[in-house]
Amino acid sequence: MSDTVNRQQIFLSGLGGQGILFITHLLAETAVSMGYNTHTAETHGMAQRGGVVVSHLKVGAFTSPLIRPGMADILMLLSRGNMEPHRLYLKPGGIIIGNASPAKAAPEGLWIDADAAALEIGQPRSTNLVLVGFAVSAMKKIGRGMFCAADDIRNALYAKLSGRDKILESSLAAFEYGIACAERGKDG
């Protein structure tokens, strides 16, 4: 468990089909396994059909499932186009972590071409886990830890996908590749 973080609000934003729900659950299960009070809010129903999908993750002493504008510690973007509409959720000094090609990445924040990275490892549908691996590692690198360490997420992945060896293996590969990208400074 991180020494400094006892409350963290993460706003996740992407498009239907990008796997926002999966990584929201993964991070939330990580938080629960670490003993944190945890709240999530997510989009279901018609909006999932290719529309904009957002999740709210609140770790620590909160009661509302939703993040108010200006309160998110982290804005995690699976789609570059969602930055402008959802930027307002970020608190002053909060961190943007996003997926975009180097040409499209914004000047502020930590960016990775997670789509390209996922293709490189032959898993075009694992953009989401590449981004999570990148996030936990890149934030540590700049001294702004997430509520959890890479090992905590790894353990949660094992628990979440136990008995589904093939998916577990590919999910771990994507997660580790995201970490490796952060370590060698591969960002926009």
Added chain:
Amino acid sequence: MTTRVLMTGNESIARGLIENGCSMALSYPGTPASEILPAVAKWRNALALPMHVRWAVNEKIAFETAYAGSIAGLRTAVSMKQVGLNVALDPFMSAAYMGVKGGFIVISADDPGPHSSQTEQDSRMTAMCALVPTLDPSDPEQAGDFVGLAYELSESYEVPVMLRPTTRVCHGGQDIGLNEIFSRPCNPELIRDPARWAATPKFRYDLHKKLNEKLSAIAEYALTEPRCLNPDVKASKAVIASGVAYAHLKEIAEDLGLTADVAIWQVVQPFPLHKKFIADLLSGYDEILVIEETSPVIEMQISDRYKVRGRMSGHVPRAGELLPETVEDLVREFCGLPARHVTPPSGIVSKRPCLCAGCPHRASFFAAKKAFPDAIYTSDIGCYTLGANLGAIDTVLCMGASIGQASGFYHAFSLAGKHKDVVATIGDSTFFHSGTAPLMDAVIQDSRFVLVILDNFTTAMTGNQPTPACGIDACGSDMPKLAIEDVVKGCGAGFCRVGNPYDLPDFISLLKEAGSYAKERGVAVVIARYPCLVDKRGRDARADIIGVEVSERCNGCGYCIKQFECPAIEYDEVNRRAVINQAACSGCGVCLHVCPSGAIEKAGGDE
């Protein structure tokens, strides 16, 4: 220490049903309530519990089935979305009078926003109208806890009890402790009492009086009394909230340091509101702010309007979800704090939902436009409502209305001596839910239109629950099944043909044939049959995958983008032409027939 696991509100409600000995659980899928029943089924299977867990054909039947179990003395539950309660309103109103034996919970999930619904209606208001006591949980954990409370209340007073979560509770996730499961004896028994269970109007009058007495007592029921966050505070102002609005309020009040100055109350049972609470509010505070979704149910029960601010007074917005920032603004204003600093969004969300790549409904809608370019298109509730993006839908009202409305449009025009092509589209699950009665009606009214039943073997929009044609129950076991063709013929339609919308030219011909029949003889039904690609069963049943590409013949007219709207066909702004996003393409091959210039071709093929 109990294990804490991440659960959604829907899973928590399901767990509550399991932990409290529910024997029969029924439902019809609808966002945001859809995941309750599958979670019940999951634990029923895992623990091998003796439970009847089923999707019903619609909410009314789900209600009546679960209610009968309660009359027989079992603990039962029915779950649905708020507009589903409209479908079940007839038995709901009546069951309140007759009451229950075993505990009976009506779970009606509201969707303020609305995120995925036709209305923002408040089920608590419907419960008030029906005289049914209602519990309003503020988070997933409370939603599960309130199941036990609802059963106690239901059995103590022999009344149905409504549990009313909202989208943020249903689809919120929270760390929740699991309690033990106790097995309960299942001893169904019908104690004959026709004056109650088959009451004639004379007896209904007595039942109504009895129900009023029960409600008076429930307005003093200790276990559901409003809860004060800061009972020691000396305050002239009070903020009252229920549901998720209370979860927002609590966090905001603590963030803003208001708990030393303002009394913060959670109303657990919005109807009937506790009598003593109302009296204490009015004698104890000078100003009262009520925050609740989405109707002023608590507010209107506080008789002295002078002190109360809420939706009726115009202080709280009368439409839309109460987001935490809205709650913060309300609380700041009420407590005389400076307004929140607001950052306007610097961009707009431009991506609208659309039908999936390879969705067979897209092909059906495109075919309908080709076959009947000037028709009135009535449609219905489901994924296929997104056919509106393709310009193939003029009206959507409620479950099953495509057929009744098609009938209505036909007769409206024929009154003026005009023939107008009318094409109704309805999904397979929706057809079973409420399409059969209007189809019978259309036959006997001699209405002339084409009905296209979009049969993708699943209830796709709400998460691919099985339909009555699937032969699989909610627990994954085999069950008897129905054939849509048989039902259509049984309803009296003289024309019923099945086609595959992926074979676009043939399917267009079939629709035209149906159109000719309809014009001369009566309702013509075409079943557009192809499985949903989101559903695993559908993917497994896939035939050939057809790779496509855009040739040099593309002149960038954008017809395919506007008229077909497949997420796998993108417009390359730089080169001004359509391109296939191969990662998104499902290989359905339907677009081969779409381009007016014939520029979409089989990949690697010679044409």
